[in-house]
């Protein structure tokens with residue numbers, strides 16, 4: 258795969274199954290040292306995640322931005338960003354709505370940034386984040402907040418390289434298990450550096 262041949266475009270409902278496969282593969286590969294086998298087997302079912310993505314993409318939500326990276330028509334990664342805009346008030350029970358409730362104006366939240374395990378380390382994550390950053394800067398967003406598991410060395414290294422700063426270290430409960438997570442922030446007004 259040549260990185261220059263990877264195209265970035267907006268996600269649509271037809272991408273849901275491919276997105277779900279990547280998400281489940283990542284959890285079972287990258288996070289296998291973080292979560293128990295039982296949790297991964299129970300929670301990472303591609304059908305369930307396909308439905309989640311279909312729902313999210315069908316909504317055509319003005320508060321989220323969803324881009325995919327494609328190599329010869331195969332999706333190899335994606336980025337989902339939640340954006341707090343002035344206008345819309347989202348349903349607080351939806352995935353996006355619940356996260357938005359906690360955000361301030363001008364803030365964007367990195368919801369998901371995933372690159373298929375077999376394509377990691379080739380520059381796709383950087384391309385996706387740069388693309389999203391351009392979009393956010395063009396829309397006058399000030400900061401991009403992300404979260405990363407303490408034990409996810411690869412993810413942490415990636416975020417540090419983008420210039421993000423650790424703002425908080427916290428214990429969160431994910432699928433009934435307690436894990437240490439970092440909250441990171443990228444200053445978009447300083448060019449995201």
Ligand SMILES: CC(C)(COP(=O)(O)OP(=O)(O)OC[C@H]1O[C@@H](n2cnc3c(N)ncnc32)[C@H](O)[C@@H]1OP(=O)(O)O)[C@@H](O)C(=O)NCCC(=O)NCCS
Nearest residue numbers: 287370371372377378379380381382383411412414415418
């Ligand atoms: C984190 C992730 C999005 C990075 O995307 P990527 O395409 O693999 O990363 P890139 O090739 O653009 O590399 C950028 C930097 O990330 C870090 N990185 C990437 N792969 C790495 C690896 N296997 N080991 C350690 N660091 C790695 C390096 O700092 C790298 O910079 P360098 O090449 O100058 O060393 C991707 O690996 C992924 O999906 N991981 C699993 C999910 C996850 O952790 N998401 C982030 C938390 S929100």
